[in-house]
Amino acid sequence: MIPIAKPLIGDAEKQAVMDVLDSGMLVQGPRTAELEKQWAAVCGTRHAVAVVNGTAALHVAMLANGIGPGDEVITTPFTFMASVNSILFVGAKPVFVDICADTFNINVDAIEAAITPRTKAILPVHLYGRPADMDPILAIAQRHNLKVIEDAAQAIGAHYKGRPIGSFGTACFSLYATKNVMSAEGGMITTNDDEIARQCRLLRQHGSERRYYHDILGYNFRLSDLHAAIGLVQLGRLPELNAQRQANAAYLNQHIHNPKIVTPTAERTPGSDAVWHQYTIRVTGLDRDAAMQQLTAVGVGTSIFYPVPAHQQRHIIERGYAQDVQLPVAEQVAREVLSLPVHPALSPDDLRTIAEAVNAL
Numbered sequence: 001m002i003p004i005a006k007p008l009i010g011d012a013e014k015q016a017v018m019d020v021l022d023s024g025m026l027v028q029g030p031r032t033a034e035l036e037k038q039w040a041a042v043c044g045t046r047h048a049v050a051v052v053n054g055t056a057a058l059h060v061a062m063l064a065n066g067i068g069p070g071d072e073v074i075t076t077p078f079t080f081m082a083s084v085n086s087i088l089f090v091g092a093k094p095v096f097v098d099i100c101a102d103t104f105n106i107n108v109d110a111i112e113a114a115i116t117p118r119t120k121a122i123l124p125v126h127l128y129g130r131p132a133d134m135d136p137i138l139a140i141a142q143r144h145n146l147k148v149i150e151d152a153a154q155a156i157g158a159h160y161k162g163r164p165i166g167s168f169g170t171a172c173f174s175l176y177a178t179k180n181v182m183s184a185e186g187g188m189i190t191t192n193d194d195e196i197a198r199q200c201r202l203l204r205q206h207g208s209e210r211r212y213y214h215d216i217l218g219y220n221f222r223l224s225d226l227h228a229a230i231g232l233v234q235l236g237r238l239p240e241l242n243a244q245r246q247a248n249a250a251y252l253n254q255h256i257h258n259p260k261i262v263t264p265t266a267e268r269t270p271g272s273d274a275v276w277h278q279y280t281i282r283v284t285g286l287d288r289d290a291a292m293q294q295l296t297a298v299g300v301g302t303s304i305f306y307p308v309p310a311h312q313q314r315h316i317i318e319r320g321y322a323q324d325v326q327l328p329v330a331e332q333v334a335r336e337v338l339s340l341p342v343h344p345a346l347s348p349d350d351l352r353t354i355a356e357a358v359n360a361l
């Protein structure tokens with residue numbers, strides 16, 4: 001079976017973990033600091049703050065931006081649940097704006113109609129590693145005095161019009177095992193704002209700058225140096241890993257020709273690039289479950305990211321946040337999407353197998 005995801009773990013990753021174990025500095029050591037420094041360099045930001053996972057990064061980003069009860073945050077319903085849950089964690093209300101079927105990202109033309117006096121932030125998600133349309137988002141945010149919090153969990157190394165993803169406001173990344181750069185579990189927050197970065201550091205560590213003196217209510221969201229060591233090796237390989245994903249996606253786009261399938265459009269904005277965390281087709285001309293079974297039968301692993309949009313999840317409905325929302329594109333796309341393997345561990349044979357299997361559907 002060609003797996004849908006496969007972490008690339010080499011001798012360097014293994015050695016890096018052993019070195020940390022030998023050093024005795026398992027937490028708050030030099031690897032975490034170095035990972036933050038290098039992550040900030042990739043994103044072109046003044047600060048990067050490492051946390052235990054991407055969900056914690058989003059949670060902390062919400063708090064550091066002062067989002068709380070009574071506030072509304074505009075976001076996409078077509079994302080991993082953590083994007084939306086982070087809004088719930090701080091007692092705020094998610095307001096859903098529909099997506100574009102060709103980019104899978106928030107429809108920027110529909111954002112302004114969703115703004116109310118309670119709106120505090122826009123949370124775009126760079127889904128599948130494809131940059132959201134940031135210029136209109138930044139313009140709307142400026143016009144209405146809103147914060148921008150990027151969910152960049154799937155998009156490390158991507159660019160929008162020449163600017164690194166993660167540099168547009170407060171941005172949140174995940175280093176979960178299947179992400180483009182992974183540390184098994186891990187998260188990162190990037191920002192150019194000194195005060196937001198300071199708040200993130202406080203929130204990560206019990207609200208404390210000076211040990212056992214607590215200024216605010218904080219958490220324990222620290223990343224261990226064992227995890228940071230893996231992330232550092234991976235980050236060093238980022239150009240190579242993302243280039244391989246891009247080459248794999250280009251191959252699949254070139255070789256999949258099936259009228260029952262819509263392949264993902266290539267990124268055409270000058271200076272923008274997608275980093276293909278997922279390569280996601282839409283199955284429009286046959287039953288998706290049947291397509292999935294047929295691909296599994298010939299050894300091609302697939303997955304559905306994500307089968308149920310956020311506004312149709314039970315805990316969102318129960319909170320009354322799905323009333324009167326019309327999100328037909330997200331609902332349609334959730335019924336059609338199917339992600340194929342695109343990770344850097346694929347061989348030329350694997351790619352041929354995948355394309356041929358999809359063409360035979």
Ligand SMILES: *Cc1c(COP(=O)(O)O)cnc(C)c1O
Binds near residue numbers: 053
């Ligand atoms: C992975 C992911 C997260 C959460 O990251 P974790 O490290 O798993 O907590 C949030 N948003 C998106 C879009 C993701 O893909």
